[in-house]
Amino acid sequence: EADIYQTPRYLVIGTGKKITLECSQTMGHDKMYWYQQDPGMELHLIHYSYGVNSTEKGDLSSESTVSRIRTEHFPLTLESARPSHTSQYLCASSGFFKEQYFGPGTRLTVT
Amino acid sequence: KQEVTQIPAALSVPEGENLVLNCSFTDSAIYNLQWFRQDPGKGLTSLLLIQSSQREQTSGRLNASLDKSSGRSTLYIAASQPGDSATYLCAVKLKTSYDKVIFGPGTSLSVIP
Numbered sequence: 001e002a003d004i005y006q007t008p009r010y011l012v013i014g015t016g017k018k019i020t021l022e023c024s025q026t027m028g029h030d031k032m033y034w035y036q037q038d039p040g041m042e043l044h045l046i047h048y049s050y051g052v053n054s055t056e057k058g059d060l061s062s063e064s065t066v067s068r069i070r071t072e073h074f075p076l077t078l079e080s081a082r083p084s085h086t087s088q089y090l091c092a093s094s095g096f097f098k099e100q101y102f103g104p105g106t107r108l109t110v111t
Numbered sequence: 112k113q114e115v116t117q118i119p120a121a122l123s124v125p126e127g128e129n130l131v132l133n134c135s136f137t138d139s140a141i142y143n144l145q146w147f148r149q150d151p152g153k154g155l156t157s158l159l160l161i162q163s164s165q166r167e168q169t170s171g172r173l174n175a176s177l178d179k180s181s182g183r184s185t186l187y188i189a190a191s192q193p194g195d196s197a198t199y200l201c202a203v204k205l206k207t208s209y210d211k212v213i214f215g216p217g218t219s220l221s222v223i224p
Contacts, residue, residue: 006154031210033212039152042214042216042217043200045211045212088152090154090155092155094210097160097162098142098143098204098210099143099145099157099160100145100155100157100202100204100212101157102147102155102156103154104154105152105153105154107152
């Protein structure tokens, strides 16, 4: 049973606001990931982490930033939201057998 | 560079049919291959994981095969049901330091009652 949580599930926010998308996993996984997915489109890796205090940018350039202060927590922050940030954001972690577990996603709309 | 493709892009079948979804990848140096299901606006649910040393995995009505040498995997769904309607994605995990995963574009399945 995968235990990976994302909050909020849905967020509508105005341009220029700072937002943080939360992701937590209770499986003790070292590796965690953030993907961005537009409706009907492919997933794109935007950030990943090997473990605590380790973060790297993914394949798709993103204006968001991440932090990994605790193993179980991998939040994503947008300092100044814009309509172009409207998308679904999916968090994942990688297990012992290197299988990926995904959270339910956060659907972000920036007006 | 690893590329993952899925055929068909969309599939519509009547309830009860058996069906096969195809996934191809260009580089056989993979760690594993995973099949996911995604419902509209939701996250991904893992269906089956096949390690590179394995040939197939089964879970209920689902059977996934892996042929690394030819760069192919198939997902077989037996006796399809309307609840199977979703997008199915395959993903290969590369042998990199951060376990990079490459996703296919997905097959959108619609099972008609």
